[in-house]
Amino acid sequence: MKQLEVSIGQASLTGPRPRNEDFAGYVTPSAAERQDKGILVAVADGLGGHENGREAAEGTVRGLLADYYATPDTWAVNTRLERVIQSLNRWVQGQAARHRHAVGMATTLSALVLRGTRYYLAHVGDTRIYRLRDGELDVLTTDHVWAHPELDNVLSRAIGLDARLSIDLADGNLAAGDRFALMSDGVWATLGDERIRRILAQTASSQDAASELATSAVGAGSPDNCTVLVVQVEQIPPSRLPELFEAVASQPLPPALGPGDRVDDLVVEAVLHDSLLTRLYRVRTPQGRQAVLKTLRPGAGDAENCQALVYEEWIARRVVDSRFPAVIDWPARRHLYYLMSWHEGSSLKARLAGGHRFAVAEVVELGCEILRGVAALHRLAIVHRDIKPDNLHVDTLGRLRILDLGVSASDGQDFAEINNPGTPSYMAPDLHAGERASESTDLYALGVTLYELLTRHYPYGEIEPFQKPRFGEPVPPTRYRPDIPAWLEAVLLKAVAVDAGERFETAEEFLLALELGAHRPLRMPRKRPLLRRDPALALKLLAVGSLVLNALLLLLLFAR
Missing domain, CATH: 3.30.200.20 (Phosphorylase Kinase; domain 1)
Known part of the structure; x- marks a missing residue:
């Protein structure tokens, strides 16, 4: 069975500088990890002339190569790259804050991941990533520099320069025969794109291409360190499925x-x-x-x-x-x-069907346990997409488990998936409007679930398959269960709000609201204006009011 195969070449020359402040590295992991996380290569260029430029470049590349592979398999590649690079940015800034001699240390970074049939890149600064395909050379990155009238171009972005780091992230399709080249500005600024294209096109092996690019740049008078990584895609798998x-x-x-x-x-x-x-x-x-x-x-x-x-x-x-x-x-x-x-027990739906009346304290305890499980999913960037009493199980010892990941989705794998699966009555209004499932829609479904456990009703009534529901104001749960405390009603109504921006943002926030309970109650949500709840009805009432007003004016006119 075909899998992703590459060949990699690397060269780094000091050139006329007293020390080499560039650093490059790569990881070609085992077959299983290659399927999940891919092959990672990176080049960094420490800020020229700074005492700790090399430390910043080497620490950033080594940290990226190590920490990227320690992230959950369920994260998307770009999510892994961004989170790890942001943490490395904080590390470089921390080094500068702790050590006087390291003040101002920073580095550029260009990183490339090849996985399955796609490539992913992350970029900060003026190192570059090129791709040669069918004889055509493309620059896949943008240089983050400001033009200066008296100096060479000044970096506008680099690892360690700013606490708020903006990272360029991109991805695209791979093809067998693609050749990628990552290089410091000492190479590309000296050789120019056409000479780079010729060397990549005419040099057979990846190692020979990397060596030729670096030595050609030094020979052409590059004033800087010259570092190159060349990656040749030998074969790609036949499909996206590992x-x-x-x-x-x-x-x-x-x-x-x-x-x-x-x-x-x-x-x-x-x-x-x-x-x-x-x-x-x-x-x-x-x-x-x-x-x-x-x-x-x-x-x-x-x-x-x-x-x-x-x-x-x-x-x-x-x-x-x-x-x-x-x-x-x-x-x-x-x-x-x-x-x-296997765990002996029954689902919460079966307990409802069996006539069990859930006490308020019992539902709060169940809600907290469910939220801890949902939080564990969301930390892995997994959305369940079908939270409901049928998929919540309590064993004979009283321990809760979340069942059925059959329609769950993670951003770590790109598979064809059913469009908005789930059970209509538990699906958020945004799902019925065609938006993608998210952590917010999981929390909405849990809000409906807790509401149902307490009241045996749904906040917006039962929604049948293929029905196009209209969401007005949710029925307060105290209409069915007067013993529900005001703080819990506020929590449930926030959880099932029509507007996603009014719901809990995270499972941890929802959990905290349940745990604090009456000690720190939420404010009761205000009713939405009629124009937001039902724009069509609001316009109809406005039209009727206008007609009534016009009729009154006519009556007054004729009365004179």
Whole structure:
């Protein structure tokens, strides 16, 4: 199976300077990490002439190469790059603040990540990233400089210059044969684009190209250090789906199973769930351990559904939290499914259906536990997209777990996904308007869930599939449960506000509001003006008022 393959060359020459203040480095990780996080290369140029320019450049590149690979797999590449570089900017500024001799230390940085069939770049300063494709040379970065009448161009941005660092982030498609060149200004400012293009096009190996560019710049009289990294893309994978996923997704689906049937040394004990696409079984291992097996129904195993199931397992493996079922490794697996830990108990929906009346304190405690789990998801840049009582489970020991990551999404992998999946009554107004799911829409769904647990109603009434709902003011939960305290009503109404800007911004903020409770109550949300709640009705009332006023004026006129 094809995977991303590259060759890399590197050269760095001091030139006429007394010391080399440039630094370059790269990481070519193992196959599994290459699929998740890609290959990272970077070049930095410490501020010319500064005593600590080299320290800033080397520390920034080494820190980026180490910390980038320590970030969660579920983060998007650009998210990883930005967060790590921002932390490195704070590190450089901290060094300058702590040591008198380091005041003013700073560095430029150009970084490139190749992953799957795409490239991603992050850039600050006047180092550059070039791409040669089909003989055409493109500059992928913009120089952050100000023209100065008496000096060479002055840097407008660099790592360490400003507490508020602005980073250029971009991405694009890869093609086999692409050649990228990252270089300091001592090279590109001396050689010019045409000479760079010729050397990259005419030099066979990446190492020879990097060496030729650096030595040519020194030979042409470069006044600066000359550093170059050249990356040649030898082959790319056939699709965006990581090769490991493809291997699993190509396995056959298990047949329809019933109690007593066997699959891959597992004995089926019960069918737990059977939908149009998926089936869940409770199974027992040869060691006697019970587990949940999730797979697709026979006949639902098209490529998109298979990839979605494998992606669900990929996400579930990365959510290591006690409020989620654990994924179980099963070396004997020869069919397309995955195993999760089994926990005796029932969903909150089943408890509602069974007539359980949730006390206020019980709902607050459940809400806090759910929010801690949702916060763990959001820290991994995962959005659940289907929070509801059906997907919230309490075991026989009273421990809560969040179930079903089947439609969850992370920004760390770019897969085709269902447009705004979820259950209509728990979907935020912005989702019904066609906007993308977000942390805010998860928190809205949780607000509806807590409202339902207390009242057995929905704040805007039940919404049927394919219905286009109109959202007015939510019904106060105290209409159904007068015993709900005012502070909790305020929390619930804030959580389910129509305007996303009026809701809780993070799970931690929502959690704090529940934990503080009556000790620091929220202000009751003010009712929205009619023009915002229902513009059409407001205009109709305005028109009617205008007609009535005109009629009165006519009556007064004729009365005279």
